[in-house]
Amino acid sequence: MSVNAAQTGGDAEKNIQEQEVDVEKNNYDANVADEEPEYINAHQSVGLAxxxxxxxxxxxxxxxVTTKKEYxxxxxxxVLGQGVGVGNYGSAVQQALLNQAFPSGFVEWGGRYLPLNSMILDLTGILFAVQVVCLVLIGPYADYGNWRPYILQFFTFILCATTLGFAGLKNGSDWQVANFLYILGSVALNVANSFYFAIFPGLVRDLPKMIESEQAVLNGTRRPEEHxxxxxxxxxxxxxxxxxxxxxxCLVLLGMATGVAYKIGTATQEQLDLGYxxxxGTFGAVNVICCIPWFVYEQYRPGQQLPxxxxxxxxxxxxxxxxxxYAKGLKQSIIYLxxxxxxxxxxxxxxxVVGxxxxxxxNFSTMGFSGLTLILYLGGGGGTIIANWIQQRWKISVKTMLIIGVVFQLLPLVWGMIGNWTTKVGFHHTWEFWANSCYNVTGGFWGSYSIIMITEVVPAPKMYLFMALFNCVGKTSAFIGPFIGSAIIARAGGNTNAAYYFLLPFALVGFGALLMINTDQxxxxxxxxxxxxxxxxxEHTAQMEKDIPVVQVAPMIVH
Structure with a gap:
């Protein structure tokens, strides 16, 4: 058979297939035209919900509509929310000054002598308790009216001020001021982050592409599940x-910080104090620069009307x-809570504990600390790039990404547990902390998707309330954990690794609860x-359930 003949035969077969497709599509369209329109509602469709x-x-x-500048x-x-200023360098300054003030490693605290590490964990518990009070007082009101932007502005100001305040601390005699700044700055950081996280679902849903997609669903030209x-x-x-x-x-800034620490030197206590x-102070100035654009370009989005x-x-x-x-109806939200x-x-x-x-x-080396923190952020940023690429490439659900993240986070707990039985491994050597900083490449899965998961399971108009609630619960747990860890360490004679006897089994319970969640429901x-x-x-009646037709899309026919 000639090439032309084969080509002619192929074209004929293709024409027959196309005619069959047209016949089947016409039959489908005719059947649809004869049927009464079907309607679905938010009780049946995740997309409509x-x-x-x-x-x-x-x-x-x-x-x-969300603008590019606002986005x-x-x-x-x-950059502020990462907490490099207060969360990393501020806490390091606090610990360094405490060790200068109490070289024996013990301090009179709460009427008894405790290891410094136990007191630091107690302070962590106190600041978390203060955060809970702030969130409980503000959260229930934040979804109403147009005042929400002022919440973030206020706590951002406190965060920047306390970060700069650490730059004025000079020696061990300032340890009480360091404790105050650490608590105030950490409270501001975590409350600001809580209400910052509540913003991004609304920004996304007001993107032009999302508004267009939403309208296509309402017009019956796009499947709700695609939206x-x-x-x-x-x-x-x-x-x-x-x-x-x-x-x-932060990676660039930490690289600069490592160079500054090297230039100043780390041989004497005076050099260490000056370096910190x-x-x-540098990170405090950077925080100020990075927060200004948001307060310039943010649109004050409407909140709920008062009932x-x-x-x-x-x-x-x-x-x-x-x-x-109606808490019983929010079963999935409660399980994730x-x-x-x-x-x-x-x-x-x-x-x-690792810190x-x-x-x-x-030995509180500024150069070593900056290098470790630099690797930590390099791994965290790189890990988030990998996690985002994997999810966007294969359209993986948020829950699956979070499960992967939790599995990764369980492994360092096992490592710390081993440190109770041997000094060869288990966070006893400098190389382990370098390895742990590198391992933070897996932290992007947990760090990002634990917050995104909240937006998967809570009512969208209540984002500020529920973000505050989740943060309250997180902070409540976070001061319970340090207090329990502090007691275990104290009973173990100052063995910090003993805290892992509590941490690892408790983590497995949380992992089991995560597996039970159904985000579609x-x-x-x-x-x-x-x-x-x-x-x-x-006193409104929901209209969505009777206004949205089933999208009539002809079935795909494959030969």
Missing amino acids: VIEQQTIIPTTGARK WAYVLWF ARLDMLERSKLYNITNIVSSAI RVLV KNTNFLSAGPKQLWQAAK VAFFILQDVLGTAGT ILQNKTI AKIDNALFLEAESQDLY
């Missing part, structure tokens, strides 16, 4: 970008009562919860 959450509660103004200014703010997947991926993308960009900036003052016969003071308690009243409570407790306390062991092992539950609130507090 996602959309309904945005519209069912009345707001104080019109929707505002990237939001990303830049998170839900796009929403999930875009939320993950923005939060991951904030981590990647802020880690990259210069570095923490009928409700003033601002009574709105918070009423919202809490509404959440408690339990998992989050446990895992935040374990991993937060584990980070403090204590690390600073003691490297959570979105439908959230829509039902908001429908009930709309009817109870606003």
